[in-house]
Amino acid sequence: VLLNANIILFVIVAEICKTELLEGTSCTLKLPTTNTDKSNEIKWAHTTSNAVIVRKNNKNKSNTPGLTIEDDGTLTFKSVSLNNTGKYTYTVFNADGTQIGAGDKEINVYAKAPKPTVKIDCKHGDATLTCDIRDRTDLTVSWYKEDNIIQTEKNTKLLLTSAQVQENKLYTCNVSNPVSSRESDSVTVSCTGTTGDGSGPHKLFGFDLWIMVSILAGGGALLLLLMCVLIICACRSCKKQKKHEQDEDELRLRVFQDEAHTGTARSKHTARGQPAPPIPQEDTSPQTPTQTQTQPKAQTRGRPPPPPEDDEENPPPLPRPRNKQHRKRHEEPYRPME
Incomplete structure (x- = not known):
């Protein structure tokens, strides 16, 4: 059986x-x-x-x-x-x-016809529908709009104008050969979102999304670089200021140490900012009478006052010669040889 x-x-x-x-x-x-x-x-x-x-x-x-x-x-x-x-x-x-x-x-x-998928590409308000048939060349593609056939040929693409896109109608594609046929899922065309699923490209401030992202990324990188430069300059300025304060403190400390050692307070600089001259050392050793006699004090004479400009008729008197008494005591008078 x-x-x-x-x-x-x-x-x-x-x-x-x-x-x-x-x-x-x-x-x-x-x-x-x-x-x-x-x-x-x-x-x-x-x-x-x-x-x-x-x-x-x-x-x-x-x-x-x-x-x-x-x-x-x-x-x-x-x-x-x-x-x-x-x-x-x-x-x-x-x-x-x-x-x-x-x-x-x-x-x-x-071969048996595969189930197609509809891909949508939006550009400037228009849309291009593509019926994906996986590289099959033996299939005939038919396009339907609201269950009404609008195109039958082996071309897998369907072009829609912006006016047709704004209708928001359902579109499907059907693939067939002499022995089998399959139909895709219905899609609604809308070019207001991302591309690839029935929507158009993203817009940011009226420009393409990726262009604006590139511009903003470049501006952000430049701003970050400027901030790094400012931080580095500020750190260097702070270090320089601290070093200057340390130098001033060391200078003050040296001045106080010198004053404590000599017992007198003396400025390190003159009124014009120049370094003060050193203090002369006084000779405290006693001098002998011979040294006192051999080193007479220089007679200081004041500078004569200038003659008055109005008294031109009476000129000043001529200087008198020195008296022999002004000779030095240790010098002998000149005597001619006999």
Whole structure:
């Protein structure tokens, strides 16, 4: 009973091959002749590949798995693939080796259509809808607006003007081939947000977001650099001021130490800011009378006052010669030699 069920299931699945087939299905290619004898030799060959299957003396010889020849000469595909697309030629020979039949059959195998996705790109208020079909070239794309078809072709893009975008209608794309079709999810086009999901580019102060971000980032970096420069200058100024205060403290300390050592307070600078001259050392050693006599004190004379300008008639008196009494005591008067 189980064997009969499998045979019935295979007969239902393995239907006669159509011109267009879905990948993975099973089918058979029938011979046009009905009076084929089991003793006849039958040969099937694929024109675009080296697939060959021959039945001779009730035995099948095939170089391609999944292909078999039935008793009536029918070619059976257990599961068609994209490589099976093309023409298959057949030839029939009788027992004497005479050709009694020949012909060809063609089939086209298609993969199942994938579910597409709609991508939206906004620019200057307009929108471009793209139906993503994953690099498939055998699909036809159809665009729908509110369940009404508006475009049917293999072009995967749909252009919408700003007026059409502002309508906020639902759009879908449908992809199909002769054996299958799939439809995308509905999307509403809106160019007021980010790009890529039905919205336009971000705006900041009326300009593009990324341009404004670049400008603000450059300004922030410049401001940070200026702050670093100001902080460095302030630190150097504080260090210089502290060093100057330390120098003044050291100078005051030296002055106090000198005053404590000499017992007198004396300014280090004159009124004009120049250094004060050193204090002369007084000679406290006693002098002998001889030294006193040999080193007379210099007679200091005051500078005569200038003559009055008005008294031009009476000139000042001439100076008198010095008296002999003014000679030094240790000098002897000059005596001529006798």
